[in-house]
Amino acid sequence: MKKIIQIARLELSLLFYSPIAWLMLLILFVQMSMGFTPKLPELVRGQGFSGLTERLYMSIDYAGVLSAILDKLYLYIPLITMGIISRETSSGSIKLLYSSPVKLNQVVYGKFTAMLVYNLMIIGVIALFVLIGAIYIPHFDYPHILVALFAIYLMLNAFAAIGIFVSSLTTYQAVAAISTFLALGFMNYIGTVGQGIDFIRDLTHSLSMPSRTARMLAGLLNSRDVIYYFVISGMFLAFTITKLELERLSKTVFQQVIRYGLILAIGLTATYVSSRQQMIGYYDATATKQNTISKNTQEILRKMGDEPVEMTEYINGLEDSYNQATPKQRIADIARWEPYLRFKPNIKLKWVYYYDSIPGLTVQLKQQKVSFNYYVMFMSNLLKLDLRKFLTPAEIKKRINLEGENARVVMQLKYKGKTTFLRTFSPDTYFWPKEAETGAALKRLMVNAPKVVFATDGYQRGMDKVGDRDYKTLTNTKLSRGSMINQGFDVDSVSLERGEIPAGIAALVIADPKVAFSQAALTKLRKYISEGGNLMIAGETGKQGVVNPLLDSLGVKMLEGTLVQESKDYANDLVAPNLAAGAIAMTPELQPFYLQKWVVSMPGAAALSYDPKGPFVVHPLLTTNAESSWLKNGKLVLDSAAAVFDARAGDQKGSFPTALMLTRNRNNKEQRIMVSGDADFLSNAELSRLNMTTINAGFALGIFKWFAYGEFPIDTSRPDRKDNATTLTKGSVKTIQIFYYGVIPGAIFLLGMVTLIRRKRK
Incomplete structure (x- = not known):
C-alpha cells in the first residue's frame, strides 16, 4: 500500500x-x-x-x-x-x-x-x-x-x-x-x-x-x-x-x-x-421517496405472495399508440415496471405485436374503395413494419378478445387465473398508466372489484353517453385516466321499474330523475335502503317533487328555489360551493384542497336541509358562500337582468349545504348515503371545465372511494416536497x-x- x-x-x-x-x-x-x-x-x-x-x-x-x-x-x-x-x-x-x-x-x-x-x-x-x-x-x-x-x-x-x-x-x-x-x-x-x-x-x-x-x-x-x-x-x-x-x-x-x-x-x-x-x-x-411505490401498492404486492403475475402488453402496429411501444422503447417500458419488480421480482413481462383494424377504419376504407389487406401492406411499407413479427387479426382473436379496447396499446395482467386490463391514455400528458392505475389493476386481481350501479329510469343521466350532462367521462371512458373503470371499479346499470337491484354492490346511483318512480320501484328502493345498501341521490332544481319522496325516509329535503351566486364572469346559477369539513371525514385525501378552499362547480343547484335528529348522522360535504350566494325563491330568469337578492320575495341569505353525507350502522356495517342538490357536478361538461379551477373530479372519486370503504381508488399520495423556496435576493445573485x-x-x-x-x- x-x-x-x-x-x-x-x-x-x-x-x-x-x-x-x-x-x-x-x-x-x-x-x-x-x-x-x-x-x-x-x-x-x-x-x-x-x-x-x-x-x-x-x-x-x-x-x-x-x-x-x-x-x-x-x-x-x-x-x-x-x-x-x-x-x-x-x-x-x-x-x-x-x-x-x-x-x-x-x-x-x-x-x-x-x-x-x-x-x-x-x-x-x-x-x-x-x-x-x-x-x-x-x-x-x-x-x-x-x-x-x-x-x-x-x-x-x-x-x-x-x-x-x-x-x-x-x-x-x-x-x-x-x-x-x-x-x-x-x-x-x-x-x-x-x-x-x-x-x-x-x-x-x-x-x-x-x-x-x-x-x-x-x-x-x-x-x-x-x-x-x-x-x-x-x-x-x-x-x-x-x-x-x-x-x-x-x-x-x-x-x-x-x-x-x-x-x-x-x-x-x-x-x-x-x-x-x-x-x-x-x-x-x-x-419524498419518489422513486419508490407507495406503501399501499407495496402492501398489494406483498399480499400477492409468491404466485407470479404475468403482464402481457398487446401492441397494434396500425394504431397511433404503436409509436409509444415500439421494440426500440422496450428498455424504457421495462424501467416503468422496475419499481414493482423491486418488491415482487416474479412479475413476468411479455410483449405481443399484432395488426388489426382500428375504430372508424372500415368506414374509411369502404368510402375509398380500398381493401383492408391493401391498407395493411401500404401502412407496413410506410412504417417499415416486418409483418412476420406481427400476429394477424385472426391469430390475435384466438389468443385474446380485445374488442372494446380501441385497438390501442393495452396490458393484460394475470394472477391465479384471473385477468384484468391496464390501459394507456389519450389525450394525456403521460401516455402510460401511473401507480394509481397500476395499483388498482393489481388489486383487482385479488379482490372483487366494487360495482357501482346507475339507475336508468326516469330519463336519468347515462353512464355510457358522451353528452354534456351525462357521466361517461367519470364512469366508463377507457381512454381517461380518472375514469372509474381505470381506478378499480366496475360500473353497470339497472332499471328499478323492470329489474332488481343487484346484491353486493358498492352503491346505487340515482342521478337527476325527471319523473316520479312507481310504487313498485319505490318499494324496491326502500327495501334496499332498509337493508343497509349504499346510495347516491343527485337531484336538480325544479325536480324537488320527484326527488323528495326518495329523501323522506332519510330525514333530508331539497328546498324549493334555486341557489344563486354573484359573479362578474359566470351565470348567476353557477354555484361554486366550498368543501366542508365533512369532505375530509369522507376522504382524507381531500384535506389539502379543503385547506386551499377549492370549490366544486354546480350549475343550477338546489339547497338541502336535514333533520339532526333523523335516522342518520348527517354532515355537509359542500356549502355555499354566505356572502356571495343566496337561495332564490321562485323561478330564476337568467336571460334578462342579473339576479338580485329580494328578501320580500322570499329570498334567503346564508350558507346552504349542496351535498350531504349520511351514515348509520346497519347489518354490522356502516351504511353510507350521499345526497346532492345538483347532478351536473359529475357531468362530462363539469369534469372538463377549463374556465374555473375546480375539484369536481377529485371530489367525485372521493365519493366513490367512500362507498368502496377505501378499497379503490388506490391512495398513492406522498408528502409534499419542502424544498420549494429560496432565500436568494437580487444582491446575493449578483454576488x-x-x-x-x-x-x-x-x-x-x-x-x-x-x-x-x-x-x-x-
Missing part, C-alpha cells in the same frame, strides 16, 4: 505540473457556470417552484446542472489519462519499472489512485455549484444530491480505468487520447444502438454507462449499477496489468486470449449475477455571478499558473 501511495503522489505531481489538468478543471467550471448561474434570477422572481433540489440539479426538462454535464464528462478524462502509461512506454522508463522491486499491479493501482484523487477534484468543482443550493434552499435534499455526486464519481472512475488501459496500448499520447475518446464515446452512446432487436438491445443497454448514472441521478441508489461500475473499473485495470505482464513474458496468442477471456468472463458473470432482480438492493435517497463568472475561475487559473511557474523554476 505504501508503494501504491508513493506512485500515486508522483503521478499527481506530474499531472499538476502540466497545464492540461488545470485547464480541464477550468473548462469544466466555466461550462457548468454558464449553464447554472443564469437560472438564479428566475428563482428570485418566482418563489412558487416545487422540488428545487431536483429542478436545479437533476431535472432533464429544466436542464439541471448535473444532468446537463453528465453526457459531456467523458470528454475530460482522455486528455488526463493519455500519458499515464504511454509516457512510460515512449520514454523507456517502463523498462525500469519492469526491473524494479515494484510489482506491476502496484504501478497500475498507484496510477489509478492518482486518477481517483483527480476525479475527486472534479467532484469538488461540481460541489461548488451544489454549495449554492445548500446555502440558499431551505430543506435542501442532501441525501439525493450526495447519491448523485457518488454516481458521477463512480462513472468518472470507470472512465479513468478505461483510459489507463487504452494508454497502455500505444506509445503515442495523442493516439491514446483519441482512442480513449472513441472508447468512452462508444460506451456513452452504445445504449442507443440496436434498440429494435431483442438480443442487441439487451447487450448494448448493459454496456451503456451514462444511463446507469442517470438512474442514480434521480436519487435511487442500487447495488446493480454500483457493482457494474466497480466491475468495469476492475476489468480494465486487470486488462492493463495483463497487457504489461504479457510484454515481459513470451505467451502464445491462444494463452493471451485465454487470459483476457477469463478476466472478461469473471466480470460479466459478476455483472449478470448482480443484475438479477432478486439480488438488487435499493436505497431511495429522495426526501454569486461575480464569484462564479470571475473570482473562482480566476483563482483556478492563478493557482495553476503559480504551480507551473514554480515547477519551471525548479
Whole structure:
C-alpha cells in the first residue's frame, strides 16, 4: 500500500505540473457556470417552484446542472489519462519499472489512485455549484444530491480505468487520447444502438454507462449499477496489468486470449449475477421517496405472495399508440415496471405485436374503395413494419378478445387465473398508466372489484353517453385516466321499474330523475335502503317533487328555489360551493384542497336541509358562500337582468349545504348515503371545465372511494416536497455571478499558473 501511495503522489505531481489538468478543471467550471448561474434570477422572481433540489440539479426538462454535464464528462478524462502509461512506454522508463522491486499491479493501482484523487477534484468543482443550493434552499435534499455526486464519481472512475488501459496500448499520447475518446464515446452512446432487436438491445443497454448514472441521478441508489461500475473499473485495470505482464513474458496468442477471456468472463458473470432482480438492493435517497411505490401498492404486492403475475402488453402496429411501444422503447417500458419488480421480482413481462383494424377504419376504407389487406401492406411499407413479427387479426382473436379496447396499446395482467386490463391514455400528458392505475389493476386481481350501479329510469343521466350532462367521462371512458373503470371499479346499470337491484354492490346511483318512480320501484328502493345498501341521490332544481319522496325516509329535503351566486364572469346559477369539513371525514385525501378552499362547480343547484335528529348522522360535504350566494325563491330568469337578492320575495341569505353525507350502522356495517342538490357536478361538461379551477373530479372519486370503504381508488399520495423556496435576493445573485463568472475561475487559473511557474523554476 505504501508503494501504491508513493506512485500515486508522483503521478499527481506530474499531472499538476502540466497545464492540461488545470485547464480541464477550468473548462469544466466555466461550462457548468454558464449553464447554472443564469437560472438564479428566475428563482428570485418566482418563489412558487416545487422540488428545487431536483429542478436545479437533476431535472432533464429544466436542464439541471448535473444532468446537463453528465453526457459531456467523458470528454475530460482522455486528455488526463493519455500519458499515464504511454509516457512510460515512449520514454523507456517502463523498462525500469519492469526491473524494479515494484510489482506491476502496484504501478497500475498507484496510477489509478492518482486518477481517483483527480476525479475527486472534479467532484469538488461540481460541489461548488451544489454549495449554492445548500446555502440558499431551505430543506435542501442532501441525501439525493450526495447519491448523485457518488454516481458521477463512480462513472468518472470507470472512465479513468478505461483510459489507463487504452494508454497502455500505444506509445503515442495523442493516439491514446483519441482512442480513449472513441472508447468512452462508444460506451456513452452504445445504449442507443440496436434498440429494435431483442438480443442487441439487451447487450448494448448493459454496456451503456451514462444511463446507469442517470438512474442514480434521480436519487435511487442500487447495488446493480454500483457493482457494474466497480466491475468495469476492475476489468480494465486487470486488462492493463495483463497487457504489461504479457510484454515481459513470451505467451502464445491462444494463452493471451485465454487470459483476457477469463478476466472478461469473471466480470460479466459478476455483472449478470448482480443484475438479477432478486439480488438488487435499493436505497431511495429522495426526501419524498419518489422513486419508490407507495406503501399501499407495496402492501398489494406483498399480499400477492409468491404466485407470479404475468403482464402481457398487446401492441397494434396500425394504431397511433404503436409509436409509444415500439421494440426500440422496450428498455424504457421495462424501467416503468422496475419499481414493482423491486418488491415482487416474479412479475413476468411479455410483449405481443399484432395488426388489426382500428375504430372508424372500415368506414374509411369502404368510402375509398380500398381493401383492408391493401391498407395493411401500404401502412407496413410506410412504417417499415416486418409483418412476420406481427400476429394477424385472426391469430390475435384466438389468443385474446380485445374488442372494446380501441385497438390501442393495452396490458393484460394475470394472477391465479384471473385477468384484468391496464390501459394507456389519450389525450394525456403521460401516455402510460401511473401507480394509481397500476395499483388498482393489481388489486383487482385479488379482490372483487366494487360495482357501482346507475339507475336508468326516469330519463336519468347515462353512464355510457358522451353528452354534456351525462357521466361517461367519470364512469366508463377507457381512454381517461380518472375514469372509474381505470381506478378499480366496475360500473353497470339497472332499471328499478323492470329489474332488481343487484346484491353486493358498492352503491346505487340515482342521478337527476325527471319523473316520479312507481310504487313498485319505490318499494324496491326502500327495501334496499332498509337493508343497509349504499346510495347516491343527485337531484336538480325544479325536480324537488320527484326527488323528495326518495329523501323522506332519510330525514333530508331539497328546498324549493334555486341557489344563486354573484359573479362578474359566470351565470348567476353557477354555484361554486366550498368543501366542508365533512369532505375530509369522507376522504382524507381531500384535506389539502379543503385547506386551499377549492370549490366544486354546480350549475343550477338546489339547497338541502336535514333533520339532526333523523335516522342518520348527517354532515355537509359542500356549502355555499354566505356572502356571495343566496337561495332564490321562485323561478330564476337568467336571460334578462342579473339576479338580485329580494328578501320580500322570499329570498334567503346564508350558507346552504349542496351535498350531504349520511351514515348509520346497519347489518354490522356502516351504511353510507350521499345526497346532492345538483347532478351536473359529475357531468362530462363539469369534469372538463377549463374556465374555473375546480375539484369536481377529485371530489367525485372521493365519493366513490367512500362507498368502496377505501378499497379503490388506490391512495398513492406522498408528502409534499419542502424544498420549494429560496432565500436568494437580487444582491446575493449578483454576488454569486461575480464569484462564479470571475473570482473562482480566476483563482483556478492563478493557482495553476503559480504551480507551473514554480515547477519551471525548479
